[in-house]
Amino acid sequence: MDEDWPTHGWPAAAYGQEKAYVERALDVFERDHSGIRVVRLRPGFVFKREAATEQRRLFGGPFLPNALIRRGLxxxxxxxxxxxxxxxxxxxxxxxxxxxxxxxxxxAFNIAADPVIDPRTLADLLDARLVRVPAALLRGALAAAWRMRLVPTAPDLLDMVLRVPLMDTTRARAELGWTPEHTAVDAVRELLEGIRTGADADPPPLAAETSGPARTREFSSGVGKRP
Structure with a gap:
């Protein structure tokens, strides 16, 4: 879909609600400040090696061993x-x-690299085999893990991912003059390698020390849904 696709998001997911709120805030700002040039970038999932610790905290949680993220495991x-x-x-x-x-x-400009990351691509990166799983079973397993406070990812986020349209980036390439130097596979591969090695960076959201010794701060702040 191009940049005219509705930006109301998936209402059940907090992540989608936040993105929709930003869009509405920009709508109001653009309406009230017609003399100011407003540009909106709508990127896909943004990855790099140094963001690995943060991404693991956000989506994998403290129980995910870094060493598990390697080919064949x-x-x-x-x-x-x-x-x-x-x-x-x-x-x-x-x-x-x-x-x-x-x-x-x-x-607005959609920002994403090729190719689309699908299960086959992930399976190739991890040297794993594909197993067909119904959406209801995927959601049920994630919901159970979330309610047991094993993962920080709410099942509503999976609902959103299954409904997100694929973005057309033609406008960014033609009008913005943007051409990515890395493929989407490069970005995901770099992230996976970063998780395996515990890569991080100095800012607190990216720093491993923010998790505390043995990830104690991640446990103390709560994982998943509290009863």
Missing amino acids: IPVVPDHPLLRLQAVHAADVGQAYRLAVTRQVTG
């Missing part, structure tokens, strides 16, 4: 036709922002 990847995402390397997103600032463009 994860035996299967769930296969569902709507279980797919678009990714982009953080360096390419930075380039898109630079272009948005320095070029006289306005409006």
Whole structure:
């Protein structure tokens, strides 16, 4: 879908609600400040090696061993036709922002690299086999793990992922002049390698020390849904 796709998000997921709120805030700002150039970038999942610890905290939680994320150790990847995402390397997103600032463009731009990351792509990256899984079973397993406080990812987020449209990035390439230097597979591979090695960076959201010794701060702040 191009940039005209409705931006109300998936209302049941907090993540989608937050994105929709930002869009509405920009709508109001653009209406009230017609003399200011407003550019909106809508990236896919943004990955890089140094973000690995943060991404593991957000989606995997404290129980996920870093060493498990290597080829051959994860035996299967769930296969569902709507279980797919678009990714982009953080360096390419930075380039898109630079272009948005320095070029006289306005409006929204979808930002994502090729190819679309689907279960087959993940299976190839992990040297795992695909197992077809119905959406209801996927959601049920995630919901159970979330309610048991084993993972920080709510099942509503899976509902959103299964409904997110694939973005057309033609406008970003043609009008913004943006061309990613990394493929989506490069970005995901770098993230997986970063998780395996415990890669991080100095800012607190990215730093491993933010988790505390043996990830104690992650446990003390609560994992998943509290009873």
